[in-house]
Amino acid sequence: MDLAEKGSRPLHWFAFLTAAATLVLLGIGGLVTSHGAGMAVPDWPTTYGYNMFFFPFSYWMGGIFYEHSHRLVATLVGVLVVALTRWLGGRPSRLPLAIIGGLELSAGLVLGALGPNWRGAGHFLAGIGGVVLLAAAVWARNAPAPRPLPLLAWVAFFGVQIQGLLGGLRVVLFQDEIGIFHATLAQLFFLLLCLVVLLTSRWWRTLAAALSTVGGGPSSRLSWWMLAATALILFQLMIGATMRHQHAGLAIPDFPLAYGKLWPAMDADSVAAYNQQRLEVTALNPITAFQIGLQMTHRLVALLILVAVGVCAAKAWRLARRSGRAQGAVATNRPVQSLARISLVWFGLILVQALLGAATIWSNKAADLATAHVIFGALSLALGGIVTVISFKLPAPAQAGLPVLEPGGRQGWNATANAMSQPFSSRPLPSGAASHTS
Amino acid sequence: MKRHLALAAVTALASAFAATAGDVVGTITLKGTPPKEKDITPLKEDPNCGKLHTAMPTTKFYVVGAKGELADVVVSLEGISGKSTGASAKPVVMDQKNCIYVPQILAVQTGQKLVVKNSDPVLHNVHSVPTVAGNPEDNKAQMPGGADLTFSFPKAEEFIKFKCDVHPWMFAWVSVFDHPYFAVSGADGTFKIANVPPGKYTLKANHRKAGVVTQEIEVKDGAPTTVALSLDAK
Numbered sequence: 001m002d003l004a005e006k007g008s009r010p011l012h013w014f015a016f017l018t019a020a021a022t023l024v025l026l027g028i029g030g031l032v033t034s035h036g037a038g039m040a041v042p043d044w045p046t047t048y049g050y051n052m053f054f055f056p057f058s059y060w061m062g063g064i065f066y067e068h069s070h071r072l073v074a075t076l077v078g079v080l081v082v083a084l085t086r087w088l089g090g091r092p093s094r095l096p097l098a099i100i101g102g103l104e105l106s107a108g109l110v111l112g113a114l115g116p117n118w119r120g121a122g123h124f125l126a127g128i129g130g131v132v133l134l135a136a137a138v139w140a141r142n143a144p145a146p147r148p149l150p151l152l153a154w155v156a157f158f159g160v161q162i163q164g165l166l167g168g169l170r171v172v173l174f175q176d177e178i179g180i181f182h183a184t185l186a187q188l189f190f191l192l193l194c195l196v197v198l199l200t201s202r203w204w205r206t207l208a209a210a211l212s213t214v215g216g217g218p219s220s221r222l223s224w225w226m227l228a229a230t231a232l233i234l235f236q237l238m239i240g241a242t243m244r245h246q247h248a249g250l251a252i253p254d255f256p257l258a259y260g261k262l263w264p265a266m267d268a269d270s271v272a273a274y275n276q277q278r279l280e281v282t283a284l285n286p287i288t289a290f291q292i293g294l295q296m297t298h299r300l301v302a303l304l305i306l307v308a309v310g311v312c313a314a315k316a317w318r319l320a321r322r323s324g325r326a327q328g329a330v331a332t333n334r335p336v337q338s339l340a341r342i343s344l345v346w347f348g349l350i351l352v353q354a355l356l357g358a359a360t361i362w363s364n365k366a367a368d369l370a371t372a373h374v375i376f377g378a379l380s381l382a383l384g385g386i387v388t389v390i391s392f393k394l395p396a397p398a399q400a401g402l403p404v405l406e407p408g409g410r411q412g413w414n415a416t417a418n419a420m421s422q423p424f425s426s427r428p429l430p431s432g433a434a435s436h437t438s
Numbered sequence: 439m440k441r442h443l444a445l446a447a448v449t450a451l452a453s454a455f456a457a458t459a460g461d462v463v464g465t466i467t468l469k470g471t472p473p474k475e476k477d478i479t480p481l482k483e484d485p486n487c488g489k490l491h492t493a494m495p496t497t498k499f500y501v502v503g504a505k506g507e508l509a510d511v512v513v514s515l516e517g518i519s520g521k522s523t524g525a526s527a528k529p530v531v532m533d534q535k536n537c538i539y540v541p542q543i544l545a546v547q548t549g550q551k552l553v554v555k556n557s558d559p560v561l562h563n564v565h566s567v568p569t570v571a572g573n574p575e576d577n578k579a580q581m582p583g584g585a586d587l588t589f590s591f592p593k594a595e596e597f598i599k600f601k602c603d604v605h606p607w608m609f610a611w612v613s614v615f616d617h618p619y620f621a622v623s624g625a626d627g628t629f630k631i632a633n634v635p636p637g638k639y640t641l642k643a644n645h646r647k648a649g650v651v652t653q654e655i656e657v658k659d660g661a662p663t664t665v666a667l668s669l670d671a672k
Contacts, residue, residue, distance in 0.1 A: 039603040283607070
């Protein structure tokens with residue numbers, strides 16, 4: 001049975017489900033750090049000596065609840081990603097999956113036999129290998145999705161396994177730096193899955209088909225603005241991850257001022273005084289001058305992002321209006337208008353995110369607000385990635401506004417959309433994509 | 439044989455003239471009004487630990503007596519090193535009672551055993567977070583009624599943080615010295631450092647929030663040296 005012929009809609013919704021589960025996982029990960037519970041379970045992959053799937057519920061208390069939930073949801077996301085890889089990769093993915101799964105299973109069994117210290121890691125690896133082998137054993141002879149989806153799936157496949165390993169190593173190696181990397185990779189992983197959702201959508205296929213008649217053209221300045229703003233958001237998320245994994249609470253307790261000043265004193269005596277005057281209710285690390293500098297940088301970059309995304313939204317909106325005035329350019333008008341609308345939502349997200357950042361400080365880093373800040377950060381990055389990819393796909397404004405574009409009129413877009421609602425293998429494809437489906 | 443007798447005679451003579459160690463005793467007081475301690479709301483709201491407290495528990499950064507006597511100050515002699523009696527020293531005990539570390543400020547020698555008990559009906563993890571190279575970070579699970587845990591540190595370091603990540607309000611601080619000449623002030627603000635060899639020293643008093651104060655002292659043969667130190671509330 002060819003799964004692609006069965007329809008690409010289920011695939012799109014499965015990708016959406018995987019991305020949604022990842023966002024939930026990211027949120028629970030945020031709660032783990034916000035509650036300082038990253039080390040509440042001292043062992044990995046076991047939990048207080050138990051197989052993680054059989055850890056008694058009566059012990060799910062305090063920080064253990066967050067950390068253990070994080071591990072279980074991570075396992076679910078891992079299984080979903082393996083299935084997604086198999087689905088997007090199609091029949092050709094079976095052999096590599098079988099080889100990787102077999103290797104992981106074998107390595108896991110060997111590790112498990114090395115002794116009690118390795119048994120947990122061995123069982124964990126063997127478990128992953130078993131799931132991968134199971135995916136390889138699915139007999140469906142479905143065709144792979146169009147490029148670059150199989151590649152993205154493989155990146156996600158390896159990404160999720162690296163993420164799991166990093167999460168475990170952070171616990172057993174006591175390295176906060178691993179936590180920073182783990183948190184940043186989580187944001188990139190979510191972005192990747194959101195792009196898979198976009199690229200498997202009917203909307204995207206319709207756009208790709210419509211543009212196959214007019215060509216992509218050179219990228220507009222707007223695309224580069226969007227790319228820069230998205231890169232800035234990623235940079236900001238890295239700063240945020242570093243701040244959170246210092247486990248020092250709020251390095252600066254007030255906002256918009258900083259210790260009552262526009263720029264706080266950061267000399268050794270002042271930092272010592274900040275620490276002495278702070279009465280911590282939870283086990284926080286002492287504040288350092290580096291952390292104060294980091295929070296000030298976070299504030300400044302937030303301002304830059306607000307401006308950059310504002311500019312992107314304004315430019316996208318202007319482009320949509322200009323494009324809307326051009327007759328016969330509907331093939332690109334509708335996506336341009338969609339881009340403008342999504343950009344506005346993006347700007348709205350950034351505004352909410354800035355407010356959440358301020359609220360995190362005003363609430364003395366309340367765990368729910370700090371976690372919401374992490375989740376909105378992930379959504380901001382994902383939406384930034386989506387608008388950037390769309391904008392690079394669209395022709396430059398000079399072309400978009402010209403009436404020579406085909407097919408013309410709203411009917412033209414609808415006809416293309418209807419054609420594109422057909423399954424991958426039975427619809428008219430852009431010439432570049434034809435060779436990638438079978 | 440004659441040589442051995444001569445050596446014994448010299449040793450006996452040296453012992454007779456050897457200086458006698460003395461104690462350093464004193465009191466520490468706090469000047470000024472300390473900030474109000476904070477309610478540990480997460481502890482009171484915890485479904486397991488909260489019921490172990492009838493009243494709202496508070497932080498205990500400044501434990502001050504009626505006349506300003508300050509507890510939990512780590513007092514030590516500076517300039518002495520390599521005198522640790524290590525694992526042969528009597529182990530120091532820290533307990534987990536009602537989901538709080540008791541005591542919260544401790545001091546041990548390098549190599550000396552720190553025994554952590556769990557008197558609570560709930561599980562804890564005991565996570566030590568040293569920052570000096572050579573002192574390993576450790577994180578151990580301790581079930582209710584579980585066996586005692588043992589920690590020790592090879593390097594001197596002040597205020598190593600111990601915490602429970604299951605219950606994030608639980609934390610204690612352990613100072614490690616490579617000699618036995620230290621003490622932690624009690625509830626009456628007093629301290630005693632016993633058997634200090636005669637000589638001139640710098641006495642250092644270190645409090646987590648009130649900071650550090652030092653004083654030059656001289657320990658004379660067999661006589662107790664009395665000092666009075668004061669720290670300012672921040």
